Amino acid sequence: MILEVNSLNKQYTSKEGKVHALKNFDLQVEKGEILGLLGPNGAGKTTAVKLIMGFLHPSGGDIRLAGQVLKPSDPRMQIGYLPESFRPNPNLSVKEYLTFQCRLAHRNGRFVPEEVNTLLSLVGMERFKNRRISNLSKGMGQRVGLAQAFAGDPSILILDEPTSGLDPLGKGDVIQLLLDMKAGGKTIFFCSHILSEVERLCDRIGILNEGEIKFMGTVAAFFEKWQVNNLEQAFRQEVLCGQS
Amino acid sequence: MLIFLALFLMFCVYISSLSLGTVARVIENTGMLGITLSCLLVTILFGLYALYQERERNELYVIINRMPRGHYLIGRFLGTSYTVIIFSTLMGIGVFVLTWLIGQKFAPELFFAVYMDILEFTLLTAFGLLFYALGLTFALNAFLCIAVFVLGHSFDEAILSFIGLGQFGSQGHKIFIEIVSYLFPNFDMFNFRLDIVHGASIPIDKFFYASTYWLFYVTAVLTLSAMVMNRKDI
Numbered sequence: 001m002i003l004e005v006n007s008l009n010k011q012y013t014s015k016e017g018k019v020h021a022l023k024n025f026d027l028q029v030e031k032g033e034i035l036g037l038l039g040p041n042g043a044g045k046t047t048a049v050k051l052i053m054g055f056l057h058p059s060g061g062d063i064r065l066a067g068q069v070l071k072p073s074d075p076r077m078q079i080g081y082l083p084e085s086f087r088p089n090p091n092l093s094v095k096e097y098l099t100f101q102c103r104l105a106h107r108n109g110r111f112v113p114e115e116v117n118t119l120l121s122l123v124g125m126e127r128f129k130n131r132r133i134s135n136l137s138k139g140m141g142q143r144v145g146l147a148q149a150f151a152g153d154p155s156i157l158i159l160d161e162p163t164s165g166l167d168p169l170g171k172g173d174v175i176q177l178l179l180d181m182k183a184g185g186k187t188i189f190f191c192s193h194i195l196s197e198v199e200r201l202c203d204r205i206g207i208l209n210e211g212e213i214k215f216m217g218t219v220a221a222f223f224e225k226w227q228v229n230n231l232e233q234a235f236r237q238e239v240l241c242g243q244s
Numbered sequence: 245m246l247i248f249l250a251l252f253l254m255f256c257v258y259i260s261s262l263s264l265g266t267v268a269r270v271i272e273n274t275g276m277l278g279i280t281l282s283c284l285l286v287t288i289l290f291g292l293y294a295l296y297q298e299r300e301r302n303e304l305y306v307i308i309n310r311m312p313r314g315h316y317l318i319g320r321f322l323g324t325s326y327t328v329i330i331f332s333t334l335m336g337i338g339v340f341v342l343t344w345l346i347g348q349k350f351a352p353e354l355f356f357a358v359y360m361d362i363l364e365f366t367l368l369t370a371f372g373l374l375f376y377a378l379g380l381t382f383a384l385n386a387f388l389c390i391a392v393f394v395l396g397h398s399f400d401e402a403i404l405s406f407i408g409l410g411q412f413g414s415q416g417h418k419i420f421i422e423i424v425s426y427l428f429p430n431f432d433m434f435n436f437r438l439d440i441v442h443g444a445s446i447p448i449d450k451f452f453y454a455s456t457y458w459l460f461y462v463t464a465v466l467t468l469s470a471m472v473m474n475r476k477d478i
Binding site for chain 1: 298301302303305306307308309310311312313474475477478
């Protein structure tokens with residue numbers, strides 16, 4: 001098991017009073033699998049990801065990476081992360097930006113310039129390496145975002161809505177890239193509310209609604225639970241059942 | 245910076261015809277004031293604004309995923325300080341050259357004022373990073389930095405006034421004012437503009453005192469910023 005989350009809780013106080021954003025959130029990601037976390041808007045997916053990444057302090061629970069407990073606000077060098085709606089520095093070229101991220105990823109070790117070329121070819125951006133990021137399309141910018149997540153060869157990739165804001169062509173590129181990663185044995189955990197890409201990519205899925213995990217298992221098991229053969233129907237049943 | 249120097253050159257040529265033989269003094273005084281205001285803009289618009297833009301692009305998360313938050317703040321501090329150093333040095337060279345050519349005065353002591361500006365605005369940058377770590381918006385951060393700058397330059401006068409008032413008040417009032425005077429940054433300590441303009445000698449012990457004050461204050465503010473940022477949700 002690469003990533004283990006046990007009884008993660010997050011509460012905070014807002015104008016409306018106390019909000020329990022995440023309740024007893026459990027998660028296990030096995031090596032080499034793609035696990036997708038699905039949920040409607042406001043379910044707590046990004047909160048869960050930010051807690052795992054240490055950007056938020058949990059109210060309870062713990063997170064382990066390869067057996068080691070991760071402390072909040074500590075850097076997670078072994079995790080490659082792509083945040084939602086990510087835009088890299090527009091003033092740098094693609095190569096400059098990836099060089100910067102590779103140097104960061106190898107802060108405690110030796111930076112190898114060839115890694116930048118490897119990342120560029122991984123995401124199909126070799127031809128655009130000298131182009132300024134401000135002149136890239138959104139899909140290309142997202143590819144640069146994925147490339148930086150791979151810097152330092154992390155144990156696991158955590159991607160928050162990796163196809164958000166992309167047109168169908170851009171989405172197709174990113175999904176194909178993730179499928180290639182899967183074939184290469186990469187461990188990926190990602191959040192999405194787009195059912196079609198989850199169905200296509202994931203070995204297992206988790207359904208999050210109102211801060212709680214409602215289901216964790218394979219897509220086939222999810223269909224069986226609701227006696228349907230369509231992910232959208234099963235998802236709708238799960239969410240509506242939780243709200244009633 | 246080039247626009248500043250070009251405008252300043254035009255101003256110098258114009259003022260040399262009006263200043264009744266005090267051209268050098270006018271150029272030095274206005275030049276140093278211009279450097280101060282430019283450094284203030286650089287600190288806020290290049291230093292602090294870049295921080296908020298990085299957060300808006302969600303690029304902040306990708307960076308602090310790979311480094312401790314304190315290191316990120318120190319890196320940002322050093323980057324902004326580097327920009328302030330370059331700007332103020334180049335503008336200082338420009339004012340020095342104009343004072344020499346138009347004002348007919350060789351004034352290397354201008355670089356002392358440049359050094360003091362660097363100390364002042366790097367300290368202000370540290371305050372900007374503290375306000376950022378506290379989660380303030382860019383507008384509020386910029387406003388508070390300007391407020392710190394203005395109050396820091398009113399310090400000597402304000403303290404004297406309060407101490408004066410304190411003579412009619414309680415001992416507690418006086419102690420309170422003394423505590424505030426140690427906690428609040430005193431930017432008047434970095435201000436030698438009038439001494440330079442009027443050709444007064446600059447005491448070397450003030451140079452070392454100001455540098456030591458800067459070192460301890462910057463260290464304290466950056467340490468506090470790192471502690472705050474480590475404890476906050478981002």
